[in-house]
């Protein structure tokens with residue numbers, strides 16, 4: 001990968017992590033994030049620095065992956081010659097339509113097109129991007145990677161994703177940047193830039209709790225795992241805010257914790273999030 005693209009991806013990741021912290025109402029890492037963002041931005045050469053600033057005012061997708069020879073943000077079909085140049089990575093290239101910078105991921109993760117018809121799109125709320133088969137009322141793993149593995153397995157067994165191992169690795173990489181655990185025992189592990197399909201959510205509850213590097217060393221008990229295509233980035237932040245708002249209330253968390261079967265968990269989740277997730 002071109003070093004400038006790599007640099008800008010790091011910067012973009014930090015900006016996204018900062019958005020996530022804000023959406024989840026957390027401020028404990030903000031200072032550290034601000035200083036890392038400032039540092040990376042300062043080191044970025046012109047004209048990239050100015051252009052990055054301009055693009056990131058529009059939305060956070062400044063550097064976007066090419067998927068199936070199209071720009072994954074604006075969906076423009078790209079000339080094959082341009083895709084080849086981007087793959088060679090000798091220079092930095094931008095999408096001729098939306099001007100976002102392009103890269104070819106070394107190890108892309110895809111939503112699968114086989115498997116169930118994706119969700120009841122005509123319905124409002126959670127049913128648009130999740131399903132009873134993706135509910136795990138009783139996570140049993142004893143560590144972070146185990147919990148992520150269980151959440152990914154539900155997606156895989158349901159036929160929503162393939163390449164489980166790659167998905168787990170991407171999710172763990174994101175955790176190493178900054179834990180996705182927030183207050184109230186909630187955590188939002190996720191993988192972005194997934195090709196194809198829409199945002200997909202699996203939900204797991206761990207009765208004892210897991211050390212997920214949460215705030216103040218507290219255990220995490222309720223996990224929302226999401227695979228997020230580039231085009232769903234801003235919706236993801238709204239969803240994160242809606243779920244945080246719903247489950248900062250103890251009664252709502254207790255109701256999730258008490259669900260015994262995937263069907264129960266699904267019922268409780270859809271009912272409780274009716275207002276906050278549209």
Ligand SMILES: [Zn+2]
Nearest residue numbers: 071074095098
């Ligand atoms: Zn584009």
